Amino acid sequence: MRKLFQKDDVFYKNLFKITMPIALQNLMMSSINFVDTIMIGQLGETNIAAVALANQLFFLVALFLFGVGSGASVFVAQFWGKKDVKNIRKVLGLSIVCSVVISSLATLIIMIFPELILSLFTKDTEVIRISSSYLRIVCFSYIPTAISFCFATTLRSTGQPKLPMIASAVALTVNAVLNYILIFGKLGMPAMGARGAAVATVIARFAETAMLLGAVYYFKLAPAASFRELSAFNRDFAAKFFRVVIPVVMNEALWSLGVTMYTVVYGRMGTNILASINISSAIEGIAFVLFRGMANACAVMVGNKIGEGDEQTAYIYSMRLAVLGPLLGVVVGLIVVLSSDLLLSFYNVTEQVYKNARTILTIFGFFMPLKIFNMINIVGILRSGGDTRFSLFLDTFGVWIIAVPLAFVGGLVYHLPVYIVYVLVNLEEIFKFSLGLKRFISKKWINNVTLQMEGL
Numbered sequence: 001m002r003k004l005f006q007k008d009d010v011f012y013k014n015l016f017k018i019t020m021p022i023a024l025q026n027l028m029m030s031s032i033n034f035v036d037t038i039m040i041g042q043l044g045e046t047n048i049a050a051v052a053l054a055n056q057l058f059f060l061v062a063l064f065l066f067g068v069g070s071g072a073s074v075f076v077a078q079f080w081g082k083k084d085v086k087n088i089r090k091v092l093g094l095s096i097v098c099s100v101v102i103s104s105l106a107t108l109i110i111m112i113f114p115e116l117i118l119s120l121f122t123k124d125t126e127v128i129r130i131s132s133s134y135l136r137i138v139c140f141s142y143i144p145t146a147i148s149f150c151f152a153t154t155l156r157s158t159g160q161p162k163l164p165m166i167a168s169a170v171a172l173t174v175n176a177v178l179n180y181i182l183i184f185g186k187l188g189m190p191a192m193g194a195r196g197a198a199v200a201t202v203i204a205r206f207a208e209t210a211m212l213l214g215a216v217y218y219f220k221l222a223p224a225a226s227f228r229e230l231s232a233f234n235r236d237f238a239a240k241f242f243r244v245v246i247p248v249v250m251n252e253a254l255w256s257l258g259v260t261m262y263t264v265v266y267g268r269m270g271t272n273i274l275a276s277i278n279i280s281s282a283i284e285g286i287a288f289v290l291f292r293g294m295a296n297a298c299a300v301m302v303g304n305k306i307g308e309g310d311e312q313t314a315y316i317y318s319m320r321l322a323v324l325g326p327l328l329g330v331v332v333g334l335i336v337v338l339s340s341d342l343l344l345s346f347y348n349v350t351e352q353v354y355k356n357a358r359t360i361l362t363i364f365g366f367f368m369p370l371k372i373f374n375m376i377n378i379v380g381i382l383r384s385g386g387d388t389r390f391s392l393f394l395d396t397f398g399v400w401i402i403a404v405p406l407a408f409v410g411g412l413v414y415h416l417p418v419y420i421v422y423v424l425v426n427l428e429e430i431f432k433f434s435l436g437l438k439r440f441i442s443k444k445w446i447n448n449v450t451l452q453m454e455g456l
Contacts, residue, residue, distance in 0.1 A: 011317060015297055021161035023293030025152075027286060028168040039179050040197060041347045045275045047194055048349075049267075050130035052278035053121050054138060054198075056263050060256050061106045065146050067252030068098045069153035070299075070379065071245030074386055076157035077300050078450045081307025085222050086232075087453065088154065092223055093230030094241050095150045098249075103146035110139040122267040122274070130194050137198035141205035148209040151216055151223050157300050158222040163215055171208035175200050240453050247388035251395050258399030262425055265411040266418065273418045275349060276356035283343050284364055287336050291372045294325050298380025306385055311446050318381045322440065325376045326369040333368035336361055359419040363426070370429040377436045387445035394436055398428035 040047045072095040079088045110117070114132040122128065152164035181189050182196025192199065217224045233241070266277045298321045305314035336343075340361040344354055382391045406424035410416045416424075439445060 011301075011320065014301055015294075015321075018156065018159070018161050018297035018300055019290070019293040021165040021293075022156060022296045023290045025161070025165040025168040026289040026292045028165070028172040038346050039183050040194060041279075041349065043183075043193055045271060045349055045353065046124070046126055047130060048278055049122070049124070049271045049274045050127045051134060051194055051197065052274060052281075053118055053127065053131045053263070053267070054134045055278075056121070056260060057106075057110060057117065057135065058138065058142070060260060061103060061142055062145070062149075063252040063256035064102045064106075064249060065099050065149050067249035068095050068102070068245060069149055070252070070383055071095075071248035071388065072150070072241075073153050073157045073299055074244055074248075074303060074383055074388070074449060075241065075453070076154055077303025077384060078307030078448060080158045080222075081304040082450065084450070086229070087450070088158065088222055089225035089229040090233040090237060091241065092150060092154050092225060094233055094238060095153070095245075096147065096230065098245075099146035099150050100143060103142040107139045107142050110135050121264055122271070124271055127271060134194045134198045137195060138201050141202045144205045144209040148205070148212050151212055154223040155216070155221065156296055157303070159300070160221055161296075163221075164212065167208045167212040167215070170211055171204040174207050175204035178203055237453060240449075244386055244388050244449055247392040248383065251388070251392040254392075254396045255399050258396075258404050261404045262407050265407045265421065269411050269415075269418060269421075272350065272353050273356065276353045276360065276418060277422075279344065279347055279349070279353070280357045280360040280364065283336065283340075283361060287332055287364075287368070288371075288375075290332070291325055291329065291375060294321060295376045295380035297321075298376055299384040302381060302384040306446060306448050307450055309448070314385075314446060315443060318384075318440070321376055321380060322373060325372045329369040329372035333365035336368070337365040356418050360422050363419060363422055367426045367429055370433050371426075374429055374432045374436060377440055378432070381440060382436075382445045385445040386447040386449040387439070390439055390445065394432050394439075398432045402431055403428040 040051045072091050075091045076088050079085075079091070114135045115128055118128045118131050118135075148164075148167070152167075155161065155163055178200035179197055181187050182192050182200055183194075184196075185191030189196075215221075263274070263277075267274050298318060302314045302318050305311070305317060340358045343361075344357055347354070347357075349357075378391045378394060382388075382394075403425045406427065407421055410421040410424045411418075
């Protein structure tokens with residue numbers, strides 16, 4: 001405990017250096033959705049629900065990509081602890097291949113079957129019509145997003161988080177300006193509504209990717225690999241890579257599918273319910289940006305120390321973040337609750353949607369410290385030590401055995417109010433906290449995954 005709270009300038013300097021650019025980038029990414037939702041919200045609840053469903057499908061794709069990136073970052077962070085750039089570029093190559101395959105398949109499926117997919121979430125034909133037209137455009141952003149995500153993850157894990165932040169700032173600016181022009185038909189352009197938001201998103205994602213890659217190769221940073229370096233991995237290297245990465249991808253896939261089941265429940269409870277959830281989710285995303293940055297910083301800092309062979313310092317770092325995160329979560333959760341009326345005043349919605357969203361945000365504030373511990377523990381601590389299988393169990397069991405059944409029973413069988421269903425869904429956080437804390441204390445999660453890949 002003395003080591004936990006002692007002065008450590010190096011720790012806090014690195015924490016700030018890594019956390020703030022990632023947090024600002026996440027803020028910008030969340031702000032894109034927030035801006036989209038506010039602008040689309042001026043067109044009414046049907047448009048809000050339609051874009052919410054379309055973004056839910058991107059959420060699925062993004063979490064697959066996050067799974068690949070998060071798994072790859074385990075290796076990159078530990079290899080960077082040894083300054084092994086050669087193997088970092090092999091890992092980057094494998095992650096690009098996986099991410100492009102996933103995003104290409106998603107683009108193809110959404111282009112062909114948008115109405116069929118959306119009908120699983122809602123029976124409102126107007127919502128399906130608007131959402132389909134949005135999806136057929138926005139799906140072209142998936143592949144550039146996949147590529148930029150791989151490079152951004154590698155940059156963060158090698159101590160270069162500022163560049164992805166700057167690229168995201170450019171994307172946010174482009175997206176906001178084009179949203180205003182294309183949604184409402186300004187500067188002589190036709191008013192395209194939701195389709196205009198989709199076009200703006202595609203252009204913004206391409207701009208972000210082009211800027212990121214241009215800067216990486218211009219400054220010759222760690223991910224600036226040639227095609228030969230990216231494809232230099234052999235079968236044994238790939239097998240050991242996938243042994244760690246596949247559980248993370250499965251984790252994100254099953255977790256995101258579970259979260260999608262919540263959307264199915266909310267969508268079938270009514271369009272106004274779905275609008276309430278979408279509005280509160282956009283605000284929740286902004287509230288979480290600091291802690292996503294902390295979780296990523298934890299993964300990098302702890303992974304670097306494990307790669308260096310300093311497991312004791314790795315454990316001290318992880319303990320500090322496991323305590324600091326929830327404490328800050330109490331403060332941010334209280335801010336969300338106290339400012340909910342102000343935040344919701346930006347939306348042009350009915351009184352019932354407003355009341356539901358405000359109640360949901362209050363419940364969110366209560367659960368926030370638990371959510372933050374679980375996120376830092378799973379994403380930042382357990383995965384940094386290569387303990388991806390236990391992370392898979394923790395998330396999957398919590399969602400599919402606890403949250404999803406309770407959501408369906410509460411929302412579609414007993415027809416409980418949406419805020420009660422939201423409470424039932426969040427009961428999984430208690431389960432993940434109890435088992436996750438025990439695993440963390442055991443130190444069984446600390447594994448140097450790079451040792452078995454040396455010489456391959």
